[in-house]
Amino acid sequence: MMRRMFRRQIRKSLAPAVPPILQEANFALSKGEYGRAAELLEQIARAADGRGGPRAPLFYLQAGRSRLLAGQAALGIPSLKRGLELLVQRGQYHRLGEAGSRTVSELNERGLKAEASAMEAWLQSVLPAAVPSAMPAKRGILPTHCPACGAPLRPDEVEWLDEMTAECGYCGSPVRETP
Secondary structure, three states: OHHHHHHHHHHHHHOOOOOHHHHHHHHHHHOOOHHHHHHHHHHHHHHHHHOOOOOHHHHHHHHHHHHHHOOOHHHHHHHHHHHHHHHHHOOOHHHHHHHHHHHHHHHHHOOOHHHHHHHHHHHHHHOOOOOOOOOOOOOOOOOOEOOOOOOEOOOOOOEEOOOOEEEOOOOOOEEEOOO
8 A cells, every 4th residue: 555655656756747727728729629729828838938948839839720720810820930930049940840841731721822832931041951851760659649738749749758758849748659
């Protein structure tokens, strides 16, 4: 009995504390409440940006995607642009290339051709010519959502800690590949 309680305490202390606002935003996103999710993600992004947090670009990009899904393209474009600008400022050109091409394709899918063209032209102006365009190594299959915070997981957007474990870009929790 004592051993079991001790193990639970260790597990609790090792698990990262996921902010309730992030859990609420991801829950709203999973329920299709895109406007509410975008509001919460914008709050998180502004706070992370204000303190120079490493996940601020990801929060801005997700807020912009949520606005697009809510049919609020005029509100979503600035968030998408800010997320990409932060990647430029931080010199994360590989991530910028991936996030930028995903953003352009999502804008095209939603029929926002002019916005997609403008975004693509901007990306070409800021991306250095020497950015490697090699395909990343094939990775394992992750769960569709982070078990800790509920954020969507994409194998090409997460940071891989080893061959089987990735780090959630939103909360930092380690996520193991599904068997």
